[in-house]
Amino acid sequence: MISTRKLTTIAVLVALAIVLHLFEALIPIPFPIPGVKLGLANIVTLLALVLFDFKTALTIAFMRTVLGSLLSGTLFNIAFFLSFSGAIAATCVMAILLYFGKSLKFHSRFSLLGLSVAGAAAHNLGQLAMAALLIKHTGIFYYLPIMLLSSVPTGILTGLLLRELLKYLKASGQLDEISC
């Protein structure tokens, strides 16, 4: 049975992810490509993967895209399908790498930075694949190089932010309360 504490934490994380999701849409992007963005909401997905498990992270990613689109008025239109497929792809890839990493020695595992970059790349790939499906044309993969390239700095940035967040949570003793 799911504990009340965990349920509450998940609800807070979903709320946090939705706010980041909406906040990000306000930041102007210097590229005319919908997919190039910071991916701040991915921080929450990765946090959920680290604190809880794949199922919880997937639930949060699902809730975030559905509720986020509902609030921004884009539910079930193009932007929703793009961010939905991106978020699910990112969650799956980060989970695979995280669990695969557990079979490796500690110092050679993927750190939060690596996981975050992989998540960003998977997000962009998932988005492009969904866009190609929607327009029934693969020409959109012309933007693959810039999407992949952008996932490295944005992934590193979100990874660093998450590292600081986890440091803070540990230092303030809140982590033990959350993860039990």
Next chain:
Amino acid sequence: MTKSDKLLIGLVLALTILSYLFYVLLYQGDSSLTAKIVTDGSIFTEIDLNHPGANHCINIPGPLGTSVAEVRPGAIRMKSSPCPDHYCMEIGWINRPGAVIVCVPNRIVIEIIPDKNSVDTIAR
């Protein structure tokens, strides 16, 4: 940053370069251009961009309404579009083979393709 991280970032960068090279090499040295307009997965029209005096607009119907593409010698752009975000218009003029303008909401793709003969050469 661990060794695995560096490997992963290296892999992403390698994929970036490979996918970029793919487009550069695939369309290397083509100077004669055709714009192909695809709506909802099927070819709407093909426009020869080589005419030195080319300067006209094309109306493209889509599920949201009519998008307008503007043609110049050797280049094409989306001039107006009924889509909400106008990303397709922000891309501006495209003039290189392989370059695309995509309007996902209105299901339109404008793609610059090299002259038919050189495509066949690659395909063979």
